[in-house]
Amino acid sequence: MPGWLGFRQRPLHPLGRRLRFRLLRWLSNRPPNSKRIYVVTIGGRRFKRVVFSDSHQAELAAARLEAFGPSGIYPALVLQREGELWVEYVEGEPLREADREVVAQLAGLFATLYRRDPRLEPIEATPFAWALHRDLRFLREVGVISQGVHRVLDEIAGKLTPKAVWVGYDCTDAILKNFVRDGAGRIRGVDVESLGADQLLGSGAAKAAVRWLGPLRDAFLHELRAREVPDFGAYFPFVEMSFLAFWQKSSFLEKKRRFVDPSLFDRFLGQ
Ligand SMILES: Nc1ncnc2c1ncn2[C@@H]1O[C@H](COP(=O)(O)OP(=O)(O)O)[C@@H](O)[C@H]1O
Ligand SMILES: [Mg+2]
Numbered sequence: 001m002p003g004w005l006g007f008r009q010r011p012l013h014p015l016g017r018r019l020r021f022r023l024l025r026w027l028s029n030r031p032p033n034s035k036r037i038y039v040v041t042i043g044g045r046r047f048k049r050v051v052f053s054d055s056h057q058a059e060l061a062a063a064r065l066e067a068f069g070p071s072g073i074y075p076a077l078v079l080q081r082e083g084e085l086w087v088e089y090v091e092g093e094p095l096r097e098a099d100r101e102v103v104a105q106l107a108g109l110f111a112t113l114y115r116r117d118p119r120l121e122p123i124e125a126t127p128f129a130w131a132l133h134r135d136l137r138f139l140r141e142v143g144v145i146s147q148g149v150h151r152v153l154d155e156i157a158g159k160l161t162p163k164a165v166w167v168g169y170d171c172t173d174a175i176l177k178n179f180v181r182d183g184a185g186r187i188r189g190v191d192v193e194s195l196g197a198d199q200l201l202g203s204g205a206a207k208a209a210v211r212w213l214g215p216l217r218d219a220f221l222h223e224l225r226a227r228e229v230p231d232f233g234a235y236f237p238f239v240e241m242s243f244l245a246f247w248q249k250s251s252f253l254e255k256k257r258r259f260v261d262p263s264l265f266d267r268f269l270g271q
Contacts, residue, residue: 009049012037030254035193039089046089047078050192055083057193064169064195067116073109074189090190092182103216105187106179106208107223110171114201114229118168128200128242129161135245144252145262149269153241156271162235170199174208202232206243210264241268 001009011018025034035057038049052058062080065087069076075087095102123129133154140150171178173194180190189195205224209217225233232239244264251259 007040007042009038009040012039012048028255031250040086046091048075048087048089048190048192050085050087052083052085058083058085060197061085061192061195064197065192067169068112068195071112072186072188073112074192074195085192087192090180090182090188092180092188094190095176095179095181095187098176098212098216100216100219102187103213103220104223107220107227109179109187109189110174110204111224111227111229113169113171113195113204114166114224115227116169118166118201118230120164120230121167122164123161126165126167126200128165132157132161132238132242132245135242135249138249139245139252139262142252144248144260145265149262149265152269153265156268157238157241160235160238160241160268160271162238165235165238166201166230166232167198168201168230170196170201171204172196172199172207174204175211200239200242201230202236202239203243206236206240207247209240210244210247237268237271241265 001007013021021033024030025032032053034053036051038051040047040049050058050061052061058080062077062085065074065077065085068074075090078086078088080086098106136145136150136154136157139145140147145153171189171194173191178189178191178194179187181187205220208220213220221233221236248260248262248264251257
């Protein structure tokens with residue numbers, strides 16, 4: 001694009017991925033992921049320009065980024081207009097692997113989310129108990145889990161459900177590449193859509209646990225407790241099962257076959 005017309009920009013994602021996503025959007029009915037992301041360079045500084053398919057998503061993301069602006073855990077909002085969100089581009093390296101130090105820093109980031117305006121709500125005032133039963137039923141209906149396994153899991157789900165849950169901000173896509181270590185060594189979240197409000201607190205930690213924490217799971221939970229986050233630890237298995245059922249459902253619908261793995265429920269069967 002010539003300079004007099006606009007600012008210099010390039011798509012964030014590589015050509016192959018963009019073509020694949022376009023083709024799928026055209027040919028397939030899987031749930032959409034139609035936002036486009038660009039890196040815009042202005043005066044030697046880089047910015048991220050996210051183009052959502054509607055302004056509602058952009059407004060929600062902007063409001064959440066504003067709420068955490070001073071904390072710096074997510075990129076600073078530059079401007080939101082119509083369906084577009086312009087934010088700071090965090091110069092640095094996306095996380096690729098985790099050790100104790102990464103886990104401690106991430107726990108600090110998560111604690112900032114969890115400690116902001118958390119609400120303790122009676123479970124029946126939230127959608128979460130029903131959502132777990134609904135997602136398990138969906139997984140049975142489409143054949144991901146058998147009738148027998150469903151019966152047992154559904155009963156265990158009932159037993160794991162607490163009387164009240166903490167609700168608030170969470171990182172809904174806590175995978176390593178959604179965090180960047182900046183030049184000063186600080187870890188920051190970069191996937192602006194992953195900053196979720198009104199979440200079942202601990203869902204982000206549950207995703208991290210299934211996806212990459214491995215043997216660092218307990219260390220992460222310990223680091224969170226040390227930062228005095230709302231105490232969802234007492235009913236964390238409920239949060240984990242809720243996340244797992246939701247994630248299996250969405251992976252199934254998105255046809256991300258490599259993630260659909262009913263054996264991930266095995267650890268709940270003995271409870
Ligand atoms: N603001 C940013 N600063 C630095 N790196 C970023 C930023 N936004 C995205 N990235 C890099 O680009 C990758 C993809 O961006 P992301 O917003 O997570 O989109 P998606 O999840 O749709 O691929 C990230 O995993 C990260 O490596
Ligand atoms: Mg991402």
